[in-house]
Amino acid sequence: MATSSQSSVELGSHEVKDYICNACEDQNNVATSADFYCKQCERFYCGTCIDPHGKALAKHTTFGRVEIDKWPVSKKVVDFLQTCDVHKDHKIDQLCNLHKQLCCPQCICDQHRYVTLQLFSYY
Missing domain, CATH: 4.10.640 (30s Ribosomal Protein S18)
Incomplete structure (x- = not known):
C-alpha cells in the first residue's frame, strides 16, 4: 500500500x-x-x-x-478506522456479540469483561 x-x-x-x-x-x-x-x-x-x-x-x-x-x-x-473512539491510543481488535460493538483491549476491561468476545480482523 x-x-x-x-x-x-x-x-x-x-x-x-x-x-x-x-x-x-x-x-x-x-x-x-x-x-x-x-x-x-x-x-x-x-x-x-x-x-x-x-x-x-x-x-x-x-x-x-x-x-x-x-x-x-x-x-x-x-x-483512523482501527483506532478506538474512546481510547485513542488503542486499536480495535475484538467484537462484543452481546453489545454489537467493536472493542479495544481497554474497552474490554472497562465494559465487556464478562461477555464472550470474538477476535476481529480488518483483513
Whole structure:
C-alpha cells in the first residue's frame, strides 16, 4: 500500500485533499491533490507529475479519479478506522456479540469483561 496517501485540510480553506501527490511531496513538500494512482509504483500523482511518469514508465497501469475505486485506502484512513473512539491510543481488535460493538483491549476491561468476545480482523 502507498504510504503518503493522506487526508489534509489547508488552513483557511474549505478544500479537503483526500490523496496527496507523492512526487510533489518528495520535491518540495507541497500538498498537491493527486489525480492519478500508479499500481506498479504504488504512488499518487497530480496532473502535472503524471506526464513524466507516463513517459518514463509507459507500461505502468495508472488509474484516474474516475476509477478511484481501484485506488488503495489511505493509510491514515485505515489507522483512523482501527483506532478506538474512546481510547485513542488503542486499536480495535475484538467484537462484543452481546453489545454489537467493536472493542479495544481497554474497552474490554472497562465494559465487556464478562461477555464472550470474538477476535476481529480488518483483513
